[in-house]
């Protein structure tokens with residue numbers, strides 16, 4: 046057998062299908078292979094001897110790099126998704142592995158990387174889904190929040206301002222409904238390109254969920270903002286063209302400016318979202334800047350909040366609970382119920398929990414609302430024989446803010462004891478976005494629930510924050526796949542990529558999966574094929590009063 050010499054090894058590295066970069070401990074680039082040029086756009090001679098930071102996008106926070114170095118020191122390796130900048134100024138996500146290499150008695154660091162768009166399969170792609178939207182190849186919500194945090198912390202000292210835009214497409218749902226998800230996907234890709242064309246290179250754009258996008262826009266002066274927003278509305282005046290067909294969309298845009306409309310990433314995004322919502326209410330296809338809306342929206346919330354306080358106090362009969370059954374997707378047996386609150390107000394009419402729950406959370410009535418929910422459930426159950434639950438789950442929705450509230454456990458404990466006595470297995474659902482913000486102390490409380498045999502579910506999974514690294518440390522035993530992913534399930538295997546990724550994550554972490562919002566037979570059978578355990582949705586049953594669901 047012929048032994049390889051050093052020359053052969055060099056050829057091996059030069060021609061490796063991934064980009065490879067060696068740098069010295071003094072942070073100088075010592076070697077790059079051919080693929081490096083293809084990924085970054087830099088020729089070897091342009092970067093040799095320079096600092097690896099020529100590649101950096103400036104989007105990540107100092108804490109991000111600190112934790113990278115910590116893990117390199119502690120475990121001799123770092124691996125993850127990082128956004129860098131190509132020579133032409135474009136930002137792109139790359140999957141990077143760094144490890145030390147000893148060469149001729151000298152310590153070097155090897156960085157091996159690849160465009161995430163080029164990754165076709167495997168764990169790397171799966172893991173990068175936590176930060177990256179494969180459809181539009183843009184950062185997702187969780188990464189956008191990270192970039193926004195980094196931008197805020199860089200900007201604390203400087204004078205220049207920037208705006209956060211929240212962009213929601215107006216008629217996208219009808220594209221999906223009329224032309225199918227495949228076409229919808231391509232329209233979304235085009236829409237992302239339109240949004241991008243309004244922005245400049247250093248600006249950041251992300252896809253938050255479904256048809257919602259967000260951007261960080263650099264401004265010399267705040268007075269430039271209306272023109273940017275107008276261009277954003279304007280770009281959608283022309284139809285989006287996919288396969289020679291024209292689709293007419295429009296965009297509602299909300300904007301918030303740092304530092305005037307929010308000093309933290311969370312506040313900025315939330316206020317841009319509020320501004321967007323006001324643009325929708327004002328008839329869509331327009332924009333609102335946060336400062337202009339405070340009045341309009343505040344008043345609506347105030348009215349809702351006052352009505353809520355009054356109804357909770359003097360007219361509890363306006364509240365009722367409906368129950369949506371959950372089924373074992375293999376056997377078809379009904380295995381649980383999710384309780385959902387309803388509020389029928391004499392003047393406001395039927396108010397959706399999607400409207401009143403956030404108001405109650407923000408204005409401090411969420412505890413009273415949960416009290417009302419539990420009272421109502423117990424009243425509903427009273428009419429049945431003990432044991433009627435028969436080991437099935439009874440899930441309630443809890444706002445993550447309540448976990449920190451000392452009044453929660455004394456409220457839940459007797460409730461759980463009572464429903465257990467009736468044969469139900471208690472389950473609590475918490476929305477993913479909030480779960481990731483919980484403190485250690487709150488997580489301990491959740492752990493205590495788990496330990497006492499209560500199931501804890503992450504609601505709306507896939508829409509929020511879930512970093513894989515974090516997920517397995519959470520005291521959670523059920524993942525509820527958000528409706529938007531279930532609704533994308535069609536006859537085509539491509540449609541099921543996200544759902545199968547979530548199922549793979551759940552399997553690895555030993556969690557049960559519930560799919561919500563199942564509306565068609567195709568969706569149900571795809572889920573069954575993918576071995577999803579439990580499901581609920583209009584196809585099987587709408588949420589109903591208990592008496593209709595289970596006649597006494």
Ligand code: C2E
Nearest residue numbers: 385386398399402418442443444562563564582583584588
């Ligand atoms: P959620 O927990 O994700 O609840 C599922 C929502 O999807 C419910 O809307 C349900 O009626 C609806 N849904 C169920 N199946 C289908 C389907 O096949 N297709 C479609 N398009 N929708 C389906 P709902 O009842 O309006 O509740 C909205 C949200 O309000 C809930 O989302 C939950 O986050 C919150 N909520 C509801 N009740 C409570 C409560 O008692 N406490 C708290 N904290 N939040 C609640």
Ligand code: CA
Nearest residue numbers: 383442474504
């Ligand atoms: Ca829920």
Ligand code: CA
Nearest residue numbers: 504505525561
């Ligand atoms: Ca949900």
